[in-house]
Amino acid sequence: MSVYLVSMGTYVGFFMILALALNLQWGITGMVNFGIAGFYALGAYTSGLLTVRLGVPVGLAIPAACLAGLGLGAAVALLSVRLREDFLAIVTLGVGEMIRLIVLNEDQITEGPRGLRIEARPFGTMIAPEHYPLFYLGLVAACVLLAYAVCEAIRRAPMGRTLRAIREDDVVAAVLGKNVLLHRVRIFAVGGFFMGLAGALYAHYVQNISPEVFMPVVAMFIWMSVIVGGAGNNRGILLGAGAVMVFLEGTRFVGDFTDALDAEKMSALRIIGIGLLLIVTLRLRPRGLLPERKFNASSKLSA
Amino acid sequence: MSLQMIVNALVNAALIAPPAMAFSLLFGILRFPNFAIGGYITVGAFAAYTLNVPLGLPLPLAAAGAMTFTALVVWGAHVVVFRPMQGQSAITLLVVSIAVTLILENLIRLFFSADVRGFDIPLQRPWNVFGARITPEQVEIIVWSLVIGVMLHLLLAHTRIGRAMRAVADNPMLAAIRGVSAAHVTAFTTAICGALFGLTGVFAGLDLVIEPLVGWNLTIPIFAAAILGGIGSPYGAILGAILVGLAEEATILVLPSTYKIAVGFVIIAVLLLVRPQGLLGTAEIKK
Amino acid sequence: MTTLMTRRTLLASGVATLAAPSILRAQEGDIAIGSLTPNTGGGGPFGPNITASHKRVADAVNAAGGILGRQIRLYQENSETNPETAVRAADKLINVNQVLAIIGTWSSSVTLGIMPKCQSAGVIQMCTSSSSDIPVADEKGLVFNFQPLSPIWGRAIADLVLSRSIESYALMALNNDFTRSMMDGFIEKVGEDALVQKPFYYNAGQSSYRSEVTQLIEKAPEAVFIPSYVTDFTAVYKELYRQGYAGVVITTSLSTGDQFKEAVGAAGDGIIHGFPVPALNSPAYKQYLDEAGLEDTGSVQHPFGTAGRDQMSALLLAIEKAGTADRAAVARAVWDVTTGEGKTAVYNVADGLAALRAGEEINYSGASGSLEFDEEGMVLGRDFQLSEIRDGKDVVLQRLEY
Numbered sequence: 001m002s003v004y005l006v007s008m009g010t011y012v013g014f015f016m017i018l019a020l021a022l023n024l025q026w027g028i029t030g031m032v033n034f035g036i037a038g039f040y041a042l043g044a045y046t047s048g049l050l051t052v053r054l055g056v057p058v059g060l061a062i063p064a065a066c067l068a069g070l071g072l073g074a075a076v077a078l079l080s081v082r083l084r085e086d087f088l089a090i091v092t093l094g095v096g097e098m099i100r101l102i103v104l105n106e107d108q109i110t111e112g113p114r115g116l117r118i119e120a121r122p123f124g125t126m127i128a129p130e131h132y133p134l135f136y137l138g139l140v141a142a143c144v145l146l147a148y149a150v151c152e153a154i155r156r157a158p159m160g161r162t163l164r165a166i167r168e169d170d171v172v173a174a175v176l177g178k179n180v181l182l183h184r185v186r187i188f189a190v191g192g193f194f195m196g197l198a199g200a201l202y203a204h205y206v207q208n209i210s211p212e213v214f215m216p217v218v219a220m221f222i223w224m225s226v227i228v229g230g231a232g233n234n235r236g237i238l239l240g241a242g243a244v245m246v247f248l249e250g251t252r253f254v255g256d257f258t259d260a261l262d263a264e265k266m267s268a269l270r271i272i273g274i275g276l277l278l279i280v281t282l283r284l285r286p287r288g289l290l291p292e293r294k295f296n297a298s299s300k301l302s303a
Numbered sequence: 304m305s306l307q308m309i310v311n312a313l314v315n316a317a318l319i320a321p322p323a324m325a326f327s328l329l330f331g332i333l334r335f336p337n338f339a340i341g342g343y344i345t346v347g348a349f350a351a352y353t354l355n356v357p358l359g360l361p362l363p364l365a366a367a368g369a370m371t372f373t374a375l376v377v378w379g380a381h382v383v384v385f386r387p388m389q390g391q392s393a394i395t396l397l398v399v400s401i402a403v404t405l406i407l408e409n410l411i412r413l414f415f416s417a418d419v420r421g422f423d424i425p426l427q428r429p430w431n432v433f434g435a436r437i438t439p440e441q442v443e444i445i446v447w448s449l450v451i452g453v454m455l456h457l458l459l460a461h462t463r464i465g466r467a468m469r470a471v472a473d474n475p476m477l478a479a480i481r482g483v484s485a486a487h488v489t490a491f492t493t494a495i496c497g498a499l500f501g502l503t504g505v506f507a508g509l510d511l512v513i514e515p516l517v518g519w520n521l522t523i524p525i526f527a528a529a530i531l532g533g534i535g536s537p538y539g540a541i542l543g544a545i546l547v548g549l550a551e552e553a554t555i556l557v558l559p560s561t562y563k564i565a566v567g568f569v570i571i572a573v574l575l576l577v578r579p580q581g582l583l584g585t586a587e588i589k590k
Numbered sequence: 591m592t593t594l595m596t597r598r599t600l601l602a603s604g605v606a607t608l609a610a611p612s613i614l615r616a617q618e619g620d621i622a623i624g625s626l627t628p629n630t631g632g633g634g635p636f637g638p639n640i641t642a643s644h645k646r647v648a649d650a651v652n653a654a655g656g657i658l659g660r661q662i663r664l665y666q667e668n669s670e671t672n673p674e675t676a677v678r679a680a681d682k683l684i685n686v687n688q689v690l691a692i693i694g695t696w697s698s699s700v701t702l703g704i705m706p707k708c709q710s711a712g713v714i715q716m717c718t719s720s721s722s723d724i725p726v727a728d729e730k731g732l733v734f735n736f737q738p739l740s741p742i743w744g745r746a747i748a749d750l751v752l753s754r755s756i757e758s759y760a761l762m763a764l765n766n767d768f769t770r771s772m773m774d775g776f777i778e779k780v781g782e783d784a785l786v787q788k789p790f791y792y793n794a795g796q797s798s799y800r801s802e803v804t805q806l807i808e809k810a811p812e813a814v815f816i817p818s819y820v821t822d823f824t825a826v827y828k829e830l831y832r833q834g835y836a837g838v839v840i841t842t843s844l845s846t847g848d849q850f851k852e853a854v855g856a857a858g859d860g861i862i863h864g865f866p867v868p869a870l871n872s873p874a875y876k877q878y879l880d881e882a883g884l885e886d887t888g889s890v891q892h893p894f895g896t897a898g899r900d901q902m903s904a905l906l907l908a909i910e911k912a913g914t915a916d917r918a919a920v921a922r923a924v925w926d927v928t929t930g931e932g933k934t935a936v937y938n939v940a941d942g943l944a945a946l947r948a949g950e951e952i953n954y955s956g957a958s959g960s961l962e963f964d965e966e967g968m969v970l971g972r973d974f975q976l977s978e979i980r981d982g983k984d985v986v987l988q989r990l991e992y
Contacts, residue, residue, distance in 0.1 A: 094572055314798075417635055551797075
């Protein structure tokens with residue numbers, strides 16, 4: 001059981017990093033990103049391929065994955081110049097799908113649908129196998145803390161106020177002399193950086209990745225984490241990611257109690273339950289479990 | 304590009320034009336890209352299947368039944384889910400609409416399993432027209448699609464309720480001041496759109512296979528057609544559908560066919576960057 | 591204040607959910623077995639049969655007193671045909687339910703995706719997957735594949751088709767590992783020269799397959815070969831028919847089951863399809879049809895359900911043979927009870943247990959095939975059969991021993 005909790009904790013960690021990054025992009029700055037699965041895949045494959053194909057040490061491959069995410073984030077942010085947010089949603093979803101298709105089709109490099117086996121693990125040779133899961137949990141937890149610290153610092157800094165102003169009304173923010181585009185590109189890039197990190201950590205943890213891992217449904221879970229937890233509130237995000245994972249995996253145990261439902265029906269019910277979780281949460285707590293504290297953004301800006 | 308490819312594109316367009324029009328109408332009133340349409344279309348396909356195969360009704364009757372049922376489902380989803388969340392941002396509603404699709408899809412899986420199904424009518428061999436092949440059924444789908452386009456135009460341009468729909472879509476506040484009941488208009492719009500999604504379910508069942516993901520697979524081309532044509536313009540949706548159809552056909556000439564599903568996205572991205580209001584839409588101030 | 595309450599209640603309920611299984615864990619003495627099947631997603635049309643087979647065999651054995659005097663506790667999970675979900679499900683099966691084996695994985699990406707976890711925990715895997723990476727990745731001899739690797743499918747189907755003196759082919763495959771390598775095997779046998787154009791792939795879940803079909807039949811090939819699954823093939827075939835293709839359509843029997851025949855009706859006549867046959871005449875297959883409540887239609891039914899029955903049967907027999915629930919010993923015993931000559935042939939788990947308890951050596955011959963494993967745990971020697979759909983029924987054209 002404790003082994004199980006350790007590995008679930010590790011998965012929650014991946015979700016938390018992704019959700020914190022999304023919160024930075026959308027919850028705080030108001031930029032939509034439905035291509036999370038693509039950023040996640042980019043990080044996983046960048047790091048995985050560097051170690052497998054070029055023998056790059058993990059210690060360099062993971063930062064490289066972060067930088068790949070950073071670059072993609074900056075590029076996608078440029079799209080937001082001309083796009084309304086609801087359309088940006090669809091375009092970013094397209095970016096995510098495009099990355100998955102490239103991984104799937106360029107199989108000479110990525111192994112495509114066969115999937116990529118990754119042997120390399122951070123400190124894999126130095127830590128005894130029986131202690132490794134716990135070590136990895138610690139590593140992921142440290143990364144969650146790092147992401148949390150960075151996101152909180154941005155939120156609290158004077159820049160955070162500017163970002164919220166952009167979120168509430170980018171035209172007003174621009175009129176007030178803020179460089180809206182520069183802020184957007186920076187924040188989206190930082191978000192991309194952490195999504196790339198999450199992808200790399202995932203790849204070296206499961207050690208076998210394939211395009212099917214990075215379906216758009218992953219983006220859906222992260223969005224649910226942010227909305228259920230409370231957009232804009234970083235602590236809420238951690239709670240939201242935890243809640244979604246507990247719900248996703250916890251419902252598995254229902255099947256152990258009962259024989260009345262076969263696995264097919266059970267899994268249909270689980271997904272229905274996850275959908276209802278979102279709807280019910282929003283009905284009861286429209287701003288999420290831990291709502292963002294209200295700021296009077298415009299008055300502080302003009303002050 | 305051969306004549307066959309143009310025929311292919313037209314049949315594709317006929318399939319996605321009606322739901323693109325419905326998506327566009329729905330967007331005009333609710334103001335967010337509604338991913339629930341995938342679930343609605345699947346519901347339509349399975350409703351028609353249930354009436355046609357286990358219950359043995361002829362397909363036109365089954366289609367009418369499916370349209371009614373889907374209209375009820377869409378209206379129900381509006382009342383139970385979307386209306387109470389009106390204060391939420393468009394993006395939150397978008398995520399909720401994906402959740403609605405997941406719920407509908409899995410309800411269907413719960414009752415029908417994931418087996419593939421088809422309607423109880425034989426497949427048809429094609430007519431050969433100047434070397435291009437087209438079946439009578441495909442011609443019917445194209446004709447229906449056009450008829451729906453014309454009917455929607457008449458509805459929007461020449462009836463009281465249609466004018467009210469446009470008024471609410473243009474400016475809900477002004478419409479309210481002029482005594483238009485937004486609630487009635489919304490109920491009417493969701494029902495009309497629901498019927499169109501139901502019909503699309505029937506067409507998709509004829510053209511592809513009836514399975515829980517059938518609606519989801521059509522979602523992105525539908526979005527692409529609606530956005531390309533310009534949100535809020537039924538004729539634009541038809542034009543958009545034809546262009547999406549042609550673009551998908553043309554892809555295979557230049558790219559490996561495995562990239563075809565990305566075409567819808569690329570169209571959306573390029574067009575929105577160049578002309579955010581769509582081809583036939585009117586400019587709208589961003590945000 | 592309210593937020594605090596909420597957080598606390600939520601945490602409490604979370605902990606409760608996670609703690610619950612300790613109450614539930616297989617009772618002392620039960621043998622825990624995990625079943626991880628593709629009940630939704632790409633494998634959705636096949637998974638439920640596998641699930642049902644696992645449960646039927648386990649229930650029957652439990653009703654007859656279990657194995658080694660212990661009851662079987664079966665934990666069933668849905669992989670959603672998605673390795674991302676499957677890895678977490680496997681985690682639960684291994685670390686919470688402490689299963690001896692995880693059986694029933696279907697897509698290669700799932701089988702390979704959970705393999706690192708299974709290998710490090712020493713858990714046995716039984717699958718119906720096709721990737722040639724499987725034997726390579728199995729470093730501990732714990733993986734048994736109940737389905738021939740996919741290049742073998744392609745070669746066998748090509749061998750069967752070759753005698754039909756077809757001069758020209760066009761090929762198109764679903765874009766996944768299984769169907770792509772099947773296509774490669776097919777080309778190996780018929781030769782590049784017989785192809786009228788470069789083979790290509792399509793993705794599942796497309797909104798139409800019209801342009802692919804137009805391209806496939808553009809050069810009027812005498813035959814087309816389309817390695818695929820049932821959902822996409824049904825849509826593709828409808829389109830082939832509507833575009834008036836009159837040549838020979840060849841595919842795998844996976845795509846042409848009863849669901850397909852019902853969906854396309856009489857238009858399906860004339861399709862030729864090949865498959866590693868669940869020895870249709872073997873007693874095991876007939877028993878399977880009885881157990882699953884099916885009529886013998888002469889066509890391949892439940893292609894993976896039969897394998898599911900064989901997985902659970904072989905595993906339970908191996909436990910009995912090993913005399914212990916030690917994973918490594920059971921893995922070795924799988925060969926003992928399925929492979930080798932001069933042993934008593936048995937066709938179901940009850941007879942097998944009886945024979946083992948009478949001290950006999952047994953060779954379980956399954957519903958999915960005669961079930962002999964090579965030293966890498968890959969199934970050997972399954973018959974392939976080529977059938978044609980006539981009047982909505984499969985008519986056997988040829989058989990081939992491989």
